[in-house]
Amino acid sequence: MAQTGTIKVLDSSHVSPPPSSVPTTSLPLTHFDLPWFPCNIERLFFYKFSHPTLHFMETTLPMLKCSLSLTLQHFFPYAANIMCPQPPGKPYIHYIDGDFVTFTVAESAADFNHVKANYPRDIKLLRPFVPQLPPARVAEDGIRVCPITAFQVTVFPNSGICIGSTYWHVVGDGKSFMHFMRSWTAVCRSGGDLTCLENSLPLINKDVIKDPGGIELVRLKNYWHWVSFSNENSGPTHAIAEDKVRATFVLGRAHAERLKHLVTGQCRDGVESEQLHISTFVVTSAFVWVCLIKSKDSATNNLSRDDDDKFYFLLFPFDCRNRLEFPVPPTYFGNCLRPGVVDVTKSELIGENGILLASKVIGNKIKEMERSGLRGAEHWISTLVERMKSRRLTAVAGSPKFHVYDTDFGWGRPCKVELTHIDYDGAISLAECKDEPGGIEVGLALNKNQMDEFITIFEQSLKLL
Structure with missing residues (x-):
């Protein structure tokens, strides 16, 4: 078990859509997607949970991961990779069977009530609960391959749970991500019954977005500048101020x-x-x-x-x-x-x-x-x-x-x-x-x-x- 900051990592795994549930798929990025290179979104959900860590691992975690896998077959871009070619190539989302989101389980001894409080706290307090995306890699053809999504579940024994998410904004906006989160929670509540999603499935069809004014080319020039002057692991990099709350x-x-x-x-x-x-x-x-x-x-x-x-x-x-x-x-x-x-x-x-x-x-x-x-x-x-x-x-x-x-x-x-x-x-x-x-x-x-x-x-x- 690895100790990281104020957390102890209990498990690190990959969660994929069920085997053969999603065909190999490539999705182009639209002129609405392209401006978001290389922005990441980080969101933490805190829940009260008055059980010990062992209880969570044995009774709650299996369905949490199973329902995530089932939901990802309908929201597969979150399990895919962003393919970033050098100019004049166009970036795109690519999914192949077995692609995954990273899923980390950790334990924290921090005071749950303090962590979730409204009053001012040092911003570094929440950083251990934010999952880190895996590093990008460069394929043989020179295309940079960037994982899209990471989750981390942190257990505060007998107090609460934090479900943290980090994902590339270029894949979808907040409305799309919250559609996914509500779908995941619905499948988890139902014990893995996907029929609860029948009336609320996402529309994954980039042809819906039209480009009557040639906006894509303007956006691509910005992408080409970014991909040309950044290395393979250059997502957003930020320094955290010492005195911020x-x-x-x-x-x-x-x-x-x-x-x-x-x-x-x-x-x-x-x-x-x-x-x-x-x-x-x-x-x-x-x-x-x-x-x-x-x-x-x-x-x-x-x-x-x-x-x-x-x-x-x-x-x-x-x-x-x-x-x-x-x-x-x-x-x-x-x-x-x-x-x-x-x-x-x-x-x-x-x-x-x-x-x-x-x-x-x-x-x-x-x-x-x-x-x-x-x-x-x-x-x-x-x-x-x-x-x-x-x-x-x-x-x-x-x-x-x-x-x-x-x-x-x-x-x-x-x-x-x-x-x-x-x-x-x-x-x-x-x-x-x-x-x-x-x-x-x-x-x-x-x-x-x-x-x-x-x-x-x-x-x-x-x-x-």
Whole structure:
């Protein structure tokens, strides 16, 4: 048994779809997939589990792995590899019989209640529970072969379980992954009965995505640059700051409703109010964005105000399924996101009407994207890169619509779900509230000084609603 950090590895294995259940398959990557090289998504699901490790290994683990194998036959790209040829080759997903996801079982002596808490904790606390993808290899023909998915189950004896996942975003977006997770949990709950998936199978057909404007070539140029200047093991590499902490904040349904009333009440007239796109997502994103900018200002004692007239940017993903010039069904497996980027000057954001202004630009951007389809798609990524260079961009990850808490393997719903890749990029993670319908959980990873300021500003702002 290997000891790694605060965990003891009990078992390491491979889980494949059942033999001969999936034919050898190659899937091209669409112009929606290609921009995600080489981004990985890390998500942890925590469950209460009041049994010793031996009980888990003997009674729970066999069905967990069996149901994963059965589910993978319908979501086989997660068990496949990404094939990355040198220019001018095009990358693709390739599955052959026997391909697998890595599956690690570990044990931790850490305090489960502390690990899953909402209050600030050192970001390094969760790193031992995040599975590592196997290293890439180079095939004889020079193509780089990259494993796509890894899982790790960590048992906290007599307290809980963490099911951790790491996967390449290029294979599918959050909606696709959560479709897979809900399917896996359903098969596990049913004791391995695949009939529970009959009405919710994924559509794995890349022909659904059209490319009327030749967007793929623009995206391929970015891929060729990446594959030419990276070595075979160069997934994303990140340094973890020493003083960073992560915390979860809950915006209850009542708070969200008050925010909506605040925004509509500040509009100049009823016509402007009716034209606004105001949702829980819009007002939550605006509220947290404003609190973040204010907290950064306070933490750095920025008295000069030399950047008050500079634009700050918010990036959020927009699901294009059924919102394009061609039909893309909700069950489509893959990526179907476009970047929504809005800007507001810092002085406006931290001013008296900051939440209103942020809500208006976010809402207006959503309405624009709902009707614009692929118009201007060739510029989406280059525009985003320019905004990122400013170092004044904040991203939103996750979505309350993913229903991450509807993932019950048979021992209850999760007591906490975390997106751990926000440790690196400073994004805001959003999920539905596990305890209150209509509420939202907000995850942040900040340096300790800024987190202290954010907590103060966040709590004071809620009291004023």
